[in-house]
Structures are given as structure tokens and as C-alpha cells.
Amino acid sequence: QVQLVESGGGLVQTGGSLRLSCVVSGLTFSTSGMGWFRQSPGKERDFVAAITWMGGSTYYADSVKGRFTISRDNDKNTLYLQMINLKPEDTAVYYCAGRSLRNIATKPIDFPYWGQGTPVTVSS
Numbered sequence: 001q002v003q004l005v006e007s008g009g010g011l012v013q014t015g016g017s018l019r020l021s022c023v024v025s026g027l028t029f030s031t032s033g034m035g036w037f038r039q040s041p042g043k044e045r046d047f048v049a050a051i052t053w054m055g056g057s058t059y060y061a062d063s064v065k066g067r068f069t070i071s072r073d074n075d076k077n078t079l080y081l082q083m084i085n086l087k088p089e090d091t092a093v094y095y096c097a098g099r100s101l102r103n104i105a106t107k108p109i110d111f112p113y114w115g116q117g118t119p120v121t122v123s124s
Helices: none
Strands: 003-007 010-013 018-025 033-039 046-051 058-060 068-073 078-083 092-099 118-123
Touching: 003 092, 018 033, 018 092, 018 118, 033 068, 033 078, 046 068, 046 078, 058 068, 078 092
Parallel strands: 010 118
Antiparallel strands: 003 018, 018 078, 033 046, 033 092, 046 058, 068 078, 092 118
């Protein structure tokens, strides 16, 4: 049984920082491409960032480029999303997503495995 468990969300002021974590079990994490998505009420789930199996390549949505950093620790089966200079428009539930393929993917349909989400609220 594959499980992805996010943590680290919360309430932060504009300009603040948060670090999200996602612990993965039941999946060969070290050979899995991973991603972060986010969803606001009434909106579709949007791509945020993705990373290849060894972390050698990353890809970001334009809206977070330069402010968010995706990384992974394959020894700890953990995916991270460091977020700085947060803006009110970053407010959403953030989801960790995994796939058995090693390469980058940016569409929700490309990820069969999902966490339950962790909420991030950025106050103005």
C-alpha cells in the first residue's frame, strides 16, 4: 500500500517562508519521479514543481520559479518543498504526488499516487 503523508503547512504572513515535507512508503521512492501540486477552493489542481528520481532535474511553474525549491532525500524517502517570499496567491492545499517512472511529469493524470494534502494560508 502506497502512502504519501505531507506536513509543514500552516499560516504565514506575506513574505514569510514554509517548508513542506512528504514522507513516502510502499513505493520505491529512490526510482520515482515526484511532484508538488496545489489546489484552491473552486479551482483545478495546479502543478507547482517536479523532480526526477535522483533529483538531478527539477521543473517549476512560472508562478513559483525563484521562490520555491523542490528537493528530495532518497535515504529518508522524503520529498520537500521550500517556499520563500510567500504571497497571498500561494494560499492553497498542497499535495505531494508520486509516480513509478523516473522522469519529470507536470500533469495530475501522470501521478497515480497522492497524499492527503497540507493547507497553506498566506495572510496579507
